[in-house]
Amino acid sequence: MKIQLSKVEVQRIGNRMHLQWRSDKALGKVSIFTGLSPLEAHDPLAETDVSISSLSFDDPNPGRRTYFILKPEYGGARITAERRLPLQGSLNFRDMGGYETSDGRYLQWGMLYRSEELIGLTEADRLYLHNCGLKLICDYRAEYEAELKPNPVIENARQVGIPIEVESSRHRSRMNYMDMIANDMLHLLGPSGEMLTFANERYVSDFAKSYAILFDLLLTPGNLPMVQHCAAGKDRTGFGSALVLLALGVPEQTIMADYLLTNAFREEADQQILASIKPKLKREEDGEVLLAMMQARAEYLQAAFDEINVRYGNMDRYLEEALGLTISKRKQLQDMLLTDM
Secondary structure, eight states, X not given: OOBOEEEEEEEEETTEEEEEEEESSXXXXXEEEEEXXXXXXXXXXXXXXXXXXXXXXXXXXXXXOOEEEEEETXXXXXXXXXXXXXXXXXXXXXXXXXXBOTTSOEEOTTSXXXXXXXXXXXXXXXXXXXXXXXXXXXXXXXXXXXXXXXXXXXXXXXXXXXXXXXXXXXXXXXXXXXXXXHTTXXXXXXXXXXXXXHHHHHHXXXXXXXXXXXXXXXXXXXXXXXXXXXXXXXXXXXHHHHHHHHHHTOOHHHHHHHHHHHHHHHHHHHHHHHHHHGGGOSSHHHHHHHHHHHSOOHHHHXXXXXXXXXXXXXXXXXXXXXXXXXXXXXXXXXXXXXXXX
């Protein structure tokens, strides 16, 4: 009789790690191993009853990224790692690994990352990412954004710019929020959430060639592991990440959950920003507009999905006709990035 593990997750609180899982049957033991890569996680950490469902322990490799393999006595192994990387200079640099596809495979950990701007990375952060084997940084920011906040150099990681700038957002991007507040210009962003709904619709066709470049880079040997990023890591990067997950066969419900993780990771920082800005706002609705700009909301990404369905009929046709991702290229991508664990 075999058991199946699900909801396999590890989180960090300080230097303590908390590993948890679910099992469809309380049968036998589970052995847990660690390592510095998913393929070399062979160091024994613990063995416990599978029914225990959780384990806490000190970070086995401080300053390095650790992967965990859970091997139940009666069932298939599962790999996991921290979703958000423990960087000092980024709140939203995260691994896209571990998501289950419709055919029961899993996206490999440590291959695809997504992030906000990288200018805040410390020397220790850059070393951490170098040790992760990062090979490519894909930057969606406009040229003036990249010039204003240039990416730091990460050893052995090549940087490629794929600028994406929705026309109606230029007045927002070229001025920071404090400038807009001082000049009473927040109302130019429109009603709460309207601009980002519009932007996501525009990504679908106006920037299809840009996102096609992303897939060309993914399929080019030597470019993985890769990180894609923009300014906040939620809009341009959110759509790009969603496209990759769609191409790999991850269900839309899972893709939406990943998209919304930005809110959890940035909530405390965003609330601090809002608290400092609120006294300077000239009208109550300005706070709602500003919050809408700072958050990832389901209706933003859903607007892109709806636009795809209206223009192309379904996701598969969009991937092939707009992005050039043929069936054979999708299979190649899936073979590269999916695993049974």
